[in-house]
Amino acid sequence: MSDKVRWGILATGGIAQRFTTDLLTLDGAEVVAVASRTEASASAFADRFGIPRAYGEWAGLFADEDVDVVYVATPHHAHRAAAGLALEAGKAVLCEKALTLNAREAEELVALARDRGLFLMEAMWMYCHPLIRRIAELVRDGAIGEVRTVQADFGLQGPFDAGHRLRDPAVGGGALLDLGVYPVSFAHLLLGEPSSVHAHALLSPEGVDLNTGVLLGWDSGASALLSCSLDGDTPLTASVTGSLGRIDVPRGFFFPERFTLHRHGHEPEEYVSTDDPLSFRHEAAEVMRALRAGETESPLVPLDGSLAVMRTLDAVRDRVGVRYPQEVTPA
Numbered sequence: 001m002s003d004k005v006r007w008g009i010l011a012t013g014g015i016a017q018r019f020t021t022d023l024l025t026l027d028g029a030e031v032v033a034v035a036s037r038t039e040a041s042a043s044a045f046a047d048r049f050g051i052p053r054a055y056g057e058w059a060g061l062f063a064d065e066d067v068d069v070v071y072v073a074t075p076h077h078a079h080r081a082a083a084g085l086a087l088e089a090g091k092a093v094l095c096e097k098a099l100t101l102n103a104r105e106a107e108e109l110v111a112l113a114r115d116r117g118l119f120l121m122e123a124m125w126m127y128c129h130p131l132i133r134r135i136a137e138l139v140r141d142g143a144i145g146e147v148r149t150v151q152a153d154f155g156l157q158g159p160f161d162a163g164h165r166l167r168d169p170a171v172g173g174g175a176l177l178d179l180g181v182y183p184v185s186f187a188h189l190l191l192g193e194p195s196s197v198h199a200h201a202l203l204s205p206e207g208v209d210l211n212t213g214v215l216l217g218w219d220s221g222a223s224a225l226l227s228c229s230l231d232g233d234t235p236l237t238a239s240v241t242g243s244l245g246r247i248d249v250p251r252g253f254f255f256p257e258r259f260t261l262h263r264h265g266h267e268p269e270e271y272v273s274t275d276d277p278l279s280f281r282h283e284a285a286e287v288m289r290a291l292r293a294g295e296t297e298s299p300l301v302p303l304d305g306s307l308a309v310m311r312t313l314d315a316v317r318d319r320v321g322v323r324y325p326q327e328v329t330p331a
Contacts, residue, residue: 005288008067008091009034010058010082012045015096016073019123020049022280023071028288035061058082062089069119069287072096075165076172077326080105083120087112092119094287097185098177101324103310110303119291121283121298122306124185126254128282131273132189133300135240135247135259139190143261144242150190150224152183152253155211155234166230167206169324174208176313176322180228182254184316185309186238187216187224193308195219201320202231209322216312252277 005028009016012034023029031051036042039056046054055061061070062085069092072082076098083095093113099122100106113120126132139147156179160166166173187194194216201212210231216224227234238253239246245263249256255277261269275281283301290298297303317323 003028003292004030005291006066006068007031008061008064008070009045009051009073010036010061010070010086011073012036012041013073016045016071017048019071019073019280019284020045023284024049026281026284026288029284032066033061033064058085062086062091067091069094069291071123076101076177077170077324080109083109084112087116087118087120090116090118092287092291094121094123094283096123098122098172098181098313099306099310101172101177101326103307103314106307106310110307113296113303117296119287119296120303121287121290121301122303123283124181124301124306125280125283126182126185127189127301128286129255129277130275130282131256131259131271131277132186132254134271135249136189138247138261139240139242143244143263144240144246145244146220147191147222147240147242149222149241150187150238151226152186152224152238153227153229153234154179154182154236154254155227155229155232157233158210158229158231160230162204162206167204167208169206169208169322170326172324173206174204174210174322175212175228175230176209176316179230180209180212180214180226180316181309181313183224183226183228183238184214184216184312186253187226188305188309188312190240191216191218191220191222191224194224194312197312197315197319199316199319201322203320203322207322209317209320212316212320214316 033053035055042054070086196217201209238249
C-alpha cells in the first residue's frame with residue numbers, strides 16, 4: 001500500500017463526524033467516499049468534510065475501487081452486516097465498538113476477515129490512547145505488583161425517552177454495549193478474559209439494561225467491579241490496585257488527561273497527556289500503520305481480545321436477562 005490510505009465512511013452520525021474530523025488531520029489520510037441510508041444525509045456529510053463521493057446506499061461504497069478501508073459507524077445491530085459486506089468486497093474494516101451484537105456474530109466476522117486475509121479492527125480507541133497504553137505497560141511490568149482489583153464505571157445522567165436508540169432493543173440498545181463495553185474492555189486489557197461473571201441490572205420496559213453492575217473474577221484471585229448506567233452520572237473513573245501499589249485514573253478514564261501511580265514507599269507519580277485526550281487520531285493512525293505494514297490485525301486491539309470481550313458481554317446479558325430480537329428463535 002502507498003503512503004496514502006483512502007478511507008470510506010459508513011454512516012453519518014455524531015461519532016462518524018468526530019472520527020472524520022480527527023482523521024483528516026492525519027498525514028496520508030484521505031476520505032474519498034461516504035455512504036448513508038439516504039443520499040441527502042450522505043451528501044450533506046460529504047459537503048461538510050469535502051468528500052468527493054456520496055452514496056445513498058451501502059453497495060456503492062463497497063464497490064468503490066478507490067476505498068482501501070471502511071470505517072463502520074452504524075448502530076450495533078448493523079455491524080455484522082456492514083463489516084461483513086465490506087470484507088466480502090475486499091475492503092479493510094475498522095468497526096465501531098461493541099464489535100457486534102454478540103460473540104457469535106463477532107466470531108463470524110473474525111473468521112471472514114482471517115479467511116480473506118483482510119484487516120479487521122474493533123474501534124476501541126481507548127486501547128490506542130497513549131496513557132492507557134502506558135497504564136497497561138506499567139501493570140505488565142509489575143509496577144504495582146500482582147493485580148488484585150479493577151474498578152471502572154461509565155454512566156450518563158439520562159433519562160432517555162422510550163423512543164431513543166439507547167432504549168431500543170432492535171438496535172442493540174441498553175447501557176452495556178454503548179457504555180459498559182469500556183469498563184469491561186479496561187478490565188480485559190489488564191487481566192485478560194475472566195473465569196467468572198456475575199451481574200445485576202435494572203431493565204427498562206423495553207427489555208434493555210438501564211443500570212448494570214458487573215463482578216468479574218479470575219483464577220489468580222483478582223476481581224473487577226464495573227458498572228454502566230443510562231440513568232445516572234457516574235464518576236467515570238477507574239482504579240487498578242495491586243499488591244505493591246495502585247493506579248488511579250480520574251474522570252473520563254477511557255480518554256484520560258492524566259493518571260497517578262501510587263507505589264508503597266514512593267511519592268505519587270503523575271502521568272499527563274501531551275495530546276488531545278479526546279482525539280480519534282490514535283486509532284486511525286494505528287489502522288494506517290497496520291495497513292502500510294501489511295498486517296491483518298492490530299497488536300493494540302487484537303481480534304482475539306475483541307472476541308473475549310464479546311463473550312463477557314454475552315455472559316453479562318445472560319445473567320441479567322437481556323436478549324435482542326435478532327437472537328430470539330421464533331416459536
